[in-house]
Amino acid sequence: MKRNVLIIGAGGVAQVVAHKCAQNNDVLGEIHIASRTLSKCEAILETVRDKAAMKTDGVLKAHQVDAMDSAAVAALIRDTGAQIVINVGSAFVNMTVLDACLETGAAYIDTAIHEDPAKICEIPPWYGNYEWKKRDLCAERGVTAILGAGFDPGVVNAFARFAIDRMDEVKSIDIVDINAGSHGKYFATNFDPEINFREFTGTVYYWEDQQWKETRMFESGRDWDLPVVGTQRAYQSGHDEVHSLATNYPQADVRFWMGFGEHYINVFTVLQNLGLLSEQPVTTAEGQKVVPLKLVKAVLPDPASLAPDYTGKTCIGDLVKGVKDGEEVEIFVYNVADHKDAYEEVGSQGISYTAGVPPVAAAMLVATGEWDAGTMKNVEEMDPKPFFTLLDGMGLPTRIKDAQGDRPWNA
Template identity: 60%
Template sequence: MRKNVLIVGAGGVAHVVAHKCAMNNDVLGDICIASRTQQKCEAIIESVLRKNHLKDPARKLYARQVDALNVPELVNLIKETKSEMVINVGQSYINMSVLEACIETGAVYMDTAIHEEPDKVCENPPWYANYEWKRRERCAAQGVTAILGIGFDPGVVNAWCALARDEYFDTIDTIDILDVNAGSHGKYFATNFDPEINFREFKKVWTWVDRQWVQQKVHSIRVDYDFPVVGSCPVYLTGHDELHSLSKNIDANSIRFWMGFGDHYLNVFSVLTNIGLTSEKPVKVAEGVEIAPLKMLKALLPDPSSLAPGYTGKTCIGNFIRGTKDNKPREVFIYNTCDHAECYQEVEAQAISYTAGVPAAAAAILVARGDWDVKTMVNVEELPPRPLLNLLDSMGLPTVVSEKPVTFTAPVIEHVASV
């Protein structure tokens, strides 16, 4: 049994992770929330206590300040707090330093997004091979459990791919991961998670087509799909984390990711990009100060956590999978819908944070119980999916399987560039 959780980060996803871990602290033990700004951690604790979510009041829930890029400082914090599990939900720039601290201390490592370097955007695929997988042998040699990408996408969608492979298909032709937010936050323009990381995704599109990496232009390929519950929504071919492990671990001809965007979002994003405000490269202003336009834009836009109180509507995320079973063609749509207002009522967060945070807490429970304590580095599709999905059914993110879904029909994707 593993005990005591260190949550690194204090944003919207960390907020949800803290609530769900507190609701299961009889299994998880003491919980420490740490970030550069301890005040943000304290605010999360206040929310947990306000909702009366500390299941076992004898267990500690407390905050610490930490520089997550400082490995010795993280090592000391892990030892001081006696944390046997670390859930990294900070900016993706810190992934390798947090992972290194876990390897040095033997603590379990979990994250919800792939590692990025601040000065490198949309590197050549597969992205996990650039950083995370280079440390896999060290994890195995030292018996360190490292679970990569255990949010929703990546995370739950990876588990759905494993479920489809294990229970629904003999062969898989295509997997189309569809993510749409049909909610409304009432702001002129905002992103649902860190704007800096969000906009860095939209520099180029790497997708897996006919068993090779293909590069496409951003927001250039659109499909309108009739989703369950939320109805018809436009989605655009987009690059995303999970493709980079699924292409290696799931035997499928094509694996693609599609994200929903409204016309207003795309128009504003286009203007911001065309005038250079989504650039990560520093520029010098008249006073001689250097600043990356993207960082300034992040400071100007609403904090994603601030969107939660007035958010209405629902999200729908699902995998449309096409293949064969018993020598017959088969199509299945595996999905979840989540309501913004219900999420706020439960944990004072919006649904985007909720869908990313709940699976990380569920994974911690599975590790604590021993179900997922594999003592090596894995992506989610390499783990048995049923324990996670069964647990999520009871934690607020139920899985629905439609065996006769509306067919998702994508256009032919030309090979603009490939690696």
């Protein structure tokens, strides 16, 4: 059994992770959190104490570390005795944190694919460009690495696996992410603006007819009639989970759809057309070098600041189509989360909540041995049932909707 957790990162998702680790520290043991800014880590731990979230008495400690420095991360892993690392820092630090886990033997869990700050939307499959290159080394050293264990990627990968396991043949996987909530700001992103915009400024890759195809952001949209949130417009987007699902289920079409309102699209379009979403530096008339995307990030609201006034719900799920006993079937596996409920429980908005709860569930399964694979795995390669069981009790219940009706996954 593995014990003691080191959380890398100090944003909105890290706050959820810290609270959920505290609520389950009887399983996870000591809880450590680290980022470049010690005060941010200490502020998160203060919210944990304010909510009296610790299930049992134990260690709850903040640390400073540059996660881009693999040796420093490895030293911190050794100093804390952490056997599980939950990386919810920037996607730019994945590989250095993974290398630290490979050096120390700690299990590694992340919530997104690694990104190179100098590149936008690389040629797929993205996992193949970075994390998967370390797969053999993980197996050789017996290091567990669970990739993309947030919600999307993460829970939606498990949704796909669960639906496919109920079929004889899978034909398509459409992942739909709808945030029907309102934060009350003129314009804001629900997570790191830099990462958010980078997802949407490049080519949209999707898997269809057993080959990669391309479109542009906001070119391919459709209305989805979903439980609780009703009919919502969503657009085909490039996203992490398409890359692993297309590899593990190459016979299926795999697409990702995200909901956007007209206001978001208008603001995004203006920013992009003005060149303000570029990751490449420009020089001002005064001779200063500025990265436009980082400037936009600096002037937008911190996603964590949205939580107190956020209302409404999210609906995220997979519509999976296939064949069972010679008949065409379709199953929608999904979750609905509430922004206000998330804030009352952990002080975060619903997007951070849906992203932060699953890696803690994954860590618990690693701790107990059920997901302690001793190699690198994407979530769809793991048994989804114990994952769903934990998520049900941690605030993210899974439901299915098919020809037999709408019900809990295990009903």
